[in-house]
Amino acid sequence: MPDLIETLREALDYSGDGSSDFDLNPDFKLPAGRKMRPAGVLVAISVTSNTPQVILTKRSSALKHHPGQIAFPGGKQDEGDKDVTDAALREAWEEIGLPRDLPEVIGHLPDHETVTGFQVTPVVALLKHEFHLKPEPGEVDEVFSTPLAHLLNLDNYLIESRRWRGVQRHYYTVPFGPYYIWGATARMLRGLAVRMK
Template sequence: MTPTLDPHERLRAALNVQGGDSSDFDLNPNLELPQQRQLRPAAVLVAFDESGQLVLTKRSARLKHHPGQIAFPGGKVEAGETLIEAGLREAQEEVGLNSDQVEILGLLPPHETVTAFLATPVLALIKGEFHPIPEAGEVDEVFRVPFDHIADPANYRIESRRWQGTRRSFYVVPYGPYYIWGATARMLRGLAERLCA
């Protein structure tokens, strides 16, 4: 009988699985994208605590872009920053996670968003107890999702809605009252596939 790996060991092993980039357009092959589009680099911190729970945020309902949506801590890469530095800075700003409490495991393949960002997931572990401090005005809530929930591909489903005059399909992975969808769900789906490989 093969011994069961703990969540942290499975996350480390997932980095060694071969796999490509992902996109908000994966499920919409007939959608024509602008040929000259310029993708802006971004980084998101995909951080798991010591019990294996993933830290996510609920964006403020008052924000202009993606109000109320579930997201990883993250944002655009500033001039002179690496992807890892950007992910750590954004996590500090958005949820109060100090970089000295973070162990970086590595980078997952980048993801193209409908908002023309190329977001690279920075896979990480949080060391010790973490008491989040949501950034006022940007983050309404910080919550956690169990590893087993996001690691199981059976928890993901495809839904669709009208977007810019056409029907757009996307992944969702709801958890309790939290409707996790779009880019966040797609990046998690890619991680789940690696965890099960």
């Protein structure tokens, strides 16, 4: 386990380029004059067992934006947040009941730009203690864990596509059991996997 933690720290020190929802869609035309909004998501890696796990959520099917999608706990930076790390920790507390003082933040992945106009900073943190999950019913349908080893294996990533606003849009997926992890979440996870290679 100490080796994994050290490898994670070294991977997060690597200063590579960020990612975006447009990585696989170079012909996509971005709207002129758009303004990016800062957001933070928590890549929480539980190391309480011999099989490190990444905590993910299935968003509520009642939500207006991205209903039913797999996501990290997190969201946009509010006025009361000190920074995107603070936003990620606050949202994790609100969405899944993760106490703000429990995650040990070890670094950040480069920002990810979403098609919805967010500049998302993935905040990578270790969870060395168990906690009582408390999903927020209005936002989260389910909380589940995915083995870190599965997410770090680049062979598990696929490129798929679907029509979006009249054009074929390509994106990464990293399916796990019944969970279809795709889009920005899969892209950010793949960014971590590339750095851990």
